[in-house]
Amino acid sequence: MATSATPKTDASKAHTPEAPTKGDWTQPQAMALPKEGYFKVEQGRYGPIFPQTPSCYGFSVVAKVKPGREQAIRDYGHSIEAAVKGDPSVLAPLKLHYLRWVLFDVGSGLHFMYQGIFDTDFDKYIEDAVALFVKTGITTVFVNLEGWPEDWKTNVNAVINFFREHQCPSFLEYGEYPYVSSDEIKKALKLKAAFTGMLDLMQ
Amino acid sequence: MSADPARLDFEDIQHFLIARPPALAARYEFLTFRKGAAGRAWLAGLLDKVGTAAAVAAHTTLDARWVSIGFTWNGLRALGLSEDSLGTFPEEFRQGMAGRAQVLGTTGANHPDHWVGGLASGELHAIIVLFARDVAERERCRAEHARYLAQCDGVELLSSLDLEAIPPFDHAHEHFGYRDRLSQPVIEGTGVVPTPGSGQPLKAGEFFLGYPDEDGPAVGMPQPEVLSRNGSYAAYLRMEEHVGAFRDFLKQHGETPEQQELVAAKLMGRWRSGAPLVVTPDKDDPVLGADLQRSNDFAYATQDPHGYGCPLGSHIRRMNPRDTAVNMNRRKMIRRGGTYGPPLPEGAADDGVERGIAAFVGCASLVRQFEFAMNVWANDPTFHELGNERDPFLGTQDGTFDMTIPKRPIRKKIKGLPAFTTIRGGAYFFLPGIKALRYLTSLNDSQ
Numbered sequence: 001m002a003t004s005a006t007p008k009t010d011a012s013k014a015h016t017p018e019a020p021t022k023g024d025w026t027q028p029q030a031m032a033l034p035k036e037g038y039f040k041v042e043q044g045r046y047g048p049i050f051p052q053t054p055s056c057y058g059f060s061v062v063a064k065v066k067p068g069r070e071q072a073i074r075d076y077g078h079s080i081e082a083a084v085k086g087d088p089s090v091l092a093p094l095k096l097h098y099l100r101w102v103l104f105d106v107g108s109g110l111h112f113m114y115q116g117i118f119d120t121d122f123d124k125y126i127e128d129a130v131a132l133f134v135k136t137g138i139t140t141v142f143v144n145l146e147g148w149p150e151d152w153k154t155n156v157n158a159v160i161n162f163f164r165e166h167q168c169p170s171f172l173e174y175g176e177y178p179y180v181s182s183d184e185i186k187k188a189l190k191l192k193a194a195f196t197g198m199l200d201l202m203q
Numbered sequence: 204m205s206a207d208p209a210r211l212d213f214e215d216i217q218h219f220l221i222a223r224p225p226a227l228a229a230r231y232e233f234l235t236f237r238k239g240a241a242g243r244a245w246l247a248g249l250l251d252k253v254g255t256a257a258a259v260a261a262h263t264t265l266d267a268r269w270v271s272i273g274f275t276w277n278g279l280r281a282l283g284l285s286e287d288s289l290g291t292f293p294e295e296f297r298q299g300m301a302g303r304a305q306v307l308g309t310t311g312a313n314h315p316d317h318w319v320g321g322l323a324s325g326e327l328h329a330i331i332v333l334f335a336r337d338v339a340e341r342e343r344c345r346a347e348h349a350r351y352l353a354q355c356d357g358v359e360l361l362s363s364l365d366l367e368a369i370p371p372f373d374h375a376h377e378h379f380g381y382r383d384r385l386s387q388p389v390i391e392g393t394g395v396v397p398t399p400g401s402g403q404p405l406k407a408g409e410f411f412l413g414y415p416d417e418d419g420p421a422v423g424m425p426q427p428e429v430l431s432r433n434g435s436y437a438a439y440l441r442m443e444e445h446v447g448a449f450r451d452f453l454k455q456h457g458e459t460p461e462q463q464e465l466v467a468a469k470l471m472g473r474w475r476s477g478a479p480l481v482v483t484p485d486k487d488d489p490v491l492g493a494d495l496q497r498s499n500d501f502a503y504a505t506q507d508p509h510g511y512g513c514p515l516g517s518h519i520r521r522m523n524p525r526d527t528a529v530n531m532n533r534r535k536m537i538r539r540g541g542t543y544g545p546p547l548p549e550g551a552a553d554d555g556v557e558r559g560i561a562a563f564v565g566c567a568s569l570v571r572q573f574e575f576a577m578n579v580w581a582n583d584p585t586f587h588e589l590g591n592e593r594d595p596f597l598g599t600q601d602g603t604f605d606m607t608i609p610k611r612p613i614r615k616k617i618k619g620l621p622a623f624t625t626i627r628g629g630a631y632f633f634l635p636g637i638k639a640l641r642y643l644t645s646l647n648d649s650q
Binding site for chain 2: 042043044045046093119120121124127128131134151153154155156157181183184187
């Protein structure tokens, strides 16, 4: 992030935990995060920056499902499957690694959890996601959640507020190949495939 | 309001962002209002001098100066705008550019602590931009405004900056020698035909408040409506250019003038003539550079995906990633401004005199357009998976970032790129429409 540059010295921040530094991608890394989800308050475009961790950027959004909407949410699973099958690049703008959608009820009503791991910062992800929602119309699943803004198609700020208010920061994140982007992984696999092909041709 | 709410109101929009007058000089004056009444009186006395888009479009050879006025959020408060109304402005504008230094990446030597002219101060309330046909007319305007200010007890000049085009005058360029004004968005309803490669005209709401934007009806406009309709935000940046350091750098990285020109072109993404590297990667083509019908007609993903022509981290590729970015129509900005300081003659040693660009970036959303460009494009070291690079000109450089120049078979990597520029100041201004300016003069201190 552009905003990771050294902030001004502030004595009140002297005891904040220290974030692990980016290192060799061959060395797995675990990072324990403070309760707030960030090590020190750094201003992003729409609020505090959630830091990049060894498992890249990401979030876990938890919200309560509106009564009677479970089936609509489960049906949404099929629509996303079909959308990606129809156009494998449909979610490419989000620079994703993985997404997970979960429904659960621990006695307080049906809840929905959406976890994503991606390579852009939180604010850019949300902006790109809203643009994608509007363009494709595929992410109406959020309209089944309590607190989702009615004017989400035209009010990016309201959507960003929803995600920020419903974000549950991780207290621990782990990366087997820390900080590596999905583009870099795909590039490495392409390189492997190219080398394999070249070696095959030389037999 | 006009009958058709989507029709651009050229009679009400200030000329500044919509029409470029044939000016060779300018003066920016930064003001503070010690008393609200004085600020309103100052504004009232200038209302009939503020140029509209319609007036500038119909300019005659007799026109010699064009006036625009903008306010900071603190300035709107000083004029007497109510707290309710002030609260309807977006957070980033309320904080101001200095308050957004972390977001913008203006750190180190670029930090607001080092800014000049009182621009980082809460006392900065307004700017008056005087574009003039030539330096003599600018000087006449300077003297005239000084006389007027002397009558406005309670309005003070914080600082000023004089600008003028630098030779040769046959094309717009900055102190490093790069041709300027090559790529501008076209606004729907202006009648301007986009040059090939520039994309379709964009909805007016991307630049002017109160109009539908690319996503439909715009929401969250500052209130009351009379204040915001036909207004724009403008991010001002005063950027010093270290011409001596730049020329020394080129000499270090190129043995012949041709090699030096190639390095200069790789940093920018265009030859200094303006010819794009995607189209002419190996040698300059000044005729192409001067031909607006051809100089923008290229794409990256399809024509230069690996950056062998135009490096992935070059300035123009970062500031307008074209087909390699998503949501581009929501990131476009209007650029205005000019050069200040004397040109440094070729071959002369750096004289230590400040020279650079003082530019305005116009948009409807500072956070979505200007701040995104600074944060995600200019200063993100991982842009396009580069890892440790920032924009060679607009990014904050401190000698720790690199520049990769893709090349077959082995890329060239310049380690520890020096800072060719330093941000010397900046501010966020709101440029109201003419009716809004009149509304501001009607306020009083008890609002």
